[in-house]
Amino acid sequence: MVRNQGKATSLAGRGVQVREADYSRPETLGVALAGVNRLLLVSSSELGQLAAQHSNVITAARTAGVSRWGRTLR
Numbered sequence: 001m002v003r004n005q006g007k008a009t010s011l012a013g014r015g016v017q018v019r020e021a022d023y024s025r026p027e028t029l030g031v032a033l034a035g036v037n038r039l040l041l042v043s044s045s046e047l048g049q050l051a052a053q054h055s056n057v058i059t060a061a062r063t064a065g066v067s068r069w070g071r072t073l074r
Contacts, residue, residue, distance in 0.1 A: 001032045023053035029060035036061075039069040 001021040002008045008018045021032035044053050
């Protein structure tokens with residue numbers, strides 16, 4: 001998931017499935033996570049937003065049925 005697909009063209013070119021979403025906009029997360037089995041959540045660096053953004057992604061991942069996920073901090 002990326003906020004701007006144009007910045008991820010190199011990943012898409014290597015076969016990575018890129019989907020547009022924003023941790024701060026929960027309405028974008030469900031569509032982006034549909035059909036996903038494994039998720040690696042890379043923390044954002046927005047001050048004061050970390051807990052809310054993580055909660056948004058974790059809630060969306062559970063709702064979408066993501067079976068395996070982990071997290072890493074920047």
